[in-house]
Amino acid sequence: MELLLLPVLLAVFACALGGLYLLGAFRRRRPGEPPLDKGLVPWLGHVLEFRRDTAKFLQRMKEKHGDIFTVQMGGFYFTFLMDPMSFGAIVKEARGKLDFSKFAMQLVKRVFGYVSIKDEHKFLQSSSNKHLMGDGLVVMTQAMMPNLQNLMLHSIGQADGQKTWKEDGLFNYCYSIVFRAGYFVEKAKEIDRVASEKLFYEFRKYDKLFPNLAYGVLPPREKMEAERLKRLFWNKLSVENINKRENISGWIWDQQQFEEEKGMEKYMQDRHMFLLLWASQGNTGPAAFWLLLYLMKHPEAMSAIQKEVDQLLMANGQAVKPGGPLINLTRDMLLHTPVLDSAVEETLRLTAAPVLTRAVVENMTLKMADGREYKLRQGDRVSLFPYTAVQLDPEVHPDPLTFKYDRFLTPEGTRKTDFYKDGKKLKYYSMPWGAGVSICPGRFFAVNELKQFVFLMLAYFEFELKDPKEEVPSINTKRWGFGTMQPTRDVQFRYKLRF
Numbered sequence: 301m302e303l304l305l306l307p308v309l310l311a312v313f314a315c316a317l318g319g320l321y322l323l324g325a326f327r328r329r330r331p332g333e334p335p336l337d338k339g340l341v342p343w344l345g346h347v348l349e350f351r352r353d354t355a356k357f358l359q360r361m362k363e364k365h366g367d368i369f370t371v372q373m374g375g376f377y378f379t380f381l382m383d384p385m386s387f388g389a390i391v392k393e394a395r396g397k398l399d400f401s402k403f404a405m406q407l408v409k410r411v412f413g414y415v416s417i418k419d420e421h422k423f424l425q426s427s428s429n430k431h432l433m434g435d436g437l438v439v440m441t442q443a444m445m446p447n448l449q450n451l452m453l454h455s456i457g458q459a460d461g462q463k464t465w466k467e468d469g470l471f472n473y474c475y476s477i478v479f480r481a482g483y484f485v486e487k488a489k490e491i492d493r494v495a496s497e498k499l500f501y502e503f504r505k506y507d508k509l510f511p512n513l514a515y516g517v518l519p520p521r522e523k524m525e526a527e528r529l530k531r532l533f534w535n536k537l538s539v540e541n542i543n544k545r546e547n548i549s550g551w552i553w554d555q556q557q558f559e560e561e562k563g564m565e566k567y568m569q570d571r572h573m574f575l576l577l578w579a580s581q582g583n584t585g586p587a588a589f590w591l592l593l594y595l596m597k598h599p600e601a602m603s604a605i606q607k608e609v610d611q612l613l614m615a616n617g618q619a620v621k622p623g624g625p626l627i628n629l630t631r632d633m634l635l636h637t638p639v640l641d642s643a644v645e646e647t648l649r650l651t652a653a654p655v656l657t658r659a660v661v662e663n664m665t666l667k668m669a670d671g672r673e674y675k676l677r678q679g680d681r682v683s684l685f686p687y688t689a690v691q692l693d694p695e696v697h698p699d700p701l702t703f704k705y706d707r708f709l710t711p712e713g714t715r716k717t718d719f720y721k722d723g724k725k726l727k728y729y730s731m732p733w734g735a736g737v738s739i740c741p742g743r744f745f746a747v748n749e750l751k752q753f754v755f756l757m758l759a760y761f762e763f764e765l766k767d768p769k770e771e772v773p774s775i776n777t778k779r780w781g782f783g784t785m786q787p788t789r790d791v792q793f794r795y796k797l798r799f
């Protein structure tokens with residue numbers, strides 16, 4: 301009897317020990333490591349608080365531990381670096397030590413069911429360089445122009461020359477138009493208009509599920525809905541369907557060619573298309589909402605940019621007239637809008653809040669700008685949250701919660717890039733696009749798209765809040781970490797033709 305019991309007892313003991321180990325009970329801060337905060341719940345650690353409101357949680361941790369600390373979340377240990385002077389140490393570290401793709405690939409698999417292939421990230425970067433920057437942008441700008449104007453002018457009933465107010469939710473209006481204009485980089489015909497509106501509606505459903513999907517905590521019913529939506533988009537964006545469209549963008553085309561050559565399965569290609577749709581259309585619309593809202597709340601900003609728009613049109617011999625030709629806003633014109641540029645940068649400072657994460661591939665030492673050194677453990681993760689660390693730092697950006705349209709303008713009216721902390725010039729003073737290997741490859745296109753939309757709004761329309769006393773809605777705290785933030789509610793506004 302006893303002989304039998306002993307192995308059983310030993311096994312139970314070993315299991316308990318193993319369990320405790322997995323739960324992180326034995327992890328201790330070692331000499332030279334950042335402060336360790338495991339939280340009260342085994343294994344989960346701080347993940348619930350992090351998910352509820354990332355910005356608030358990290359602010360609390362920063363006040364408790366200083367500008368570097370390690371927290372336990374869902375069985376992983378994340379070291380957060382909150383000192384912007386030291387960001388370069390993470391952003392520029394070699395891939396052999398800090399790896400971006402491992403973490404990103406897990407997320408992408410969970411959310412989009414997509415498994416990437418070798419060299420794909422490199423290819424995405426080079427095709428983005430070709431199509432979403434430089435000369436490629438000239439083509440893209442031209443392709444977007446008729447789409448935007450079609451969608452914007454269609455809804456106003458411009459044909460009968462009436463100048464009556466139209467009312468809409470600002471978030472819905474901006475997101476819908478920017479999404480549909482970007483999705484159909486081809487002529488937005490009547491049938492597309494209706495079809496794309498339906499598609500936008502479905503996209504928004506997925507968009508709303510996204511944060512919980514990313515954290516893997518969707519309840520069963522919503523999980524089924526997410527599955528349905530994914531399938532719908534895989535089908536809509538499938539290689540066969542997309543090739544029927546007469547004029548898909550070179551960016552998408554090249555991507556498909558690459559995957560075809562590498563022998564990727566068709567169904568996997570479809571999944572990648574949806575991922576690219578989400579990455580390219582999920583952030584710009586919400587950013588356009590914030591920008592227009594800030595302009596309506598800050599008349600001095602609105603009139604400064606209005607002036608810039610009107611002068612630029614005049615300088616290019618264009619004018620908006622009833623029944624006159626459409627505006628031909630070129631890439632070249634969009635390179636001469638310093639005031640609008642500053643307002644865009646300011647909007648992104650206030651509303652773009654990604655978490656940048658890297659996996660620690662081998663034990664390493666992190667050197668901070670002030671000379672301190674910290675050991676990072678293999679298997680852990682390192683993260684930056686520039687929103688709290690720098691974008692809202694009152695020392696870097698005085699009065700940080702206030703929208704100042706000229707914050708990124710020098711007294712001479714050029715782009716301002718000098719921002720200081722502790723008397724030292726900062727390289728990373730705002731990071732809406734991330735940085736390093738994973739920096740958003742669509743950033744130039746995104747800014748261009750945003751500027752096209754806002755420029756046209758100001759050129760064609762007069763617009764105002766339905767209730768002038770309307771407060772700027774707060775940011776939905778569930779989305780921290782995923783690009784551009786969304787508001788907790790929509791805001792009603794009205795618009796009509798200026799001329």
Ligand code: HEM
Binds near residue numbers: 581
């Ligand atoms: C205001 C608009 C936008 C913002 C704030 C934004 C921001 C970001 C951020 C923060 C990342 C991830 C960085 C990281 O993980 O470290 C990202 C990735 C990405 N973005 Fe954007 N983005 C915007 C618009 C766009 C547009 C218009 C496109 C394409 C036309 C685009 C394409 C992508 C792609 C493909 C990735 C994944 C890159 C990779 O795998 O390395 N984005 N974006």
Ligand SMILES: *[C@@H]1O[C@H](CO)[C@@H](O)[C@H](O)[C@H]1NC(C)=O
Binds near residue numbers: 440547549
């Ligand atoms: C659309 O097609 C036209 C001619 O077929 C071509 O010149 C143009 O570059 C295409 N646009 C895009 C964005 O591919």
Ligand SMILES: *[C@@H]1O[C@H](CO)[C@@H](O)[C@H](O)[C@H]1NC(C)=O
Binds near residue numbers: 628630
């Ligand atoms: C807009 O202007 C550019 C450059 O001047 C020109 O190449 C293009 O054809 C024009 N587009 C339209 C629709 O007039």
Ligand SMILES: *[C@@H]1O[C@H](CO)[C@@H](O)[C@H](O)[C@H]1NC(C)=O
Binds near residue numbers: 330663677678
């Ligand atoms: C990394 O460091 C930890 C202790 O900090 C040690 O236990 C582990 O063996 C090291 N790994 C390698 C590969 O050196």
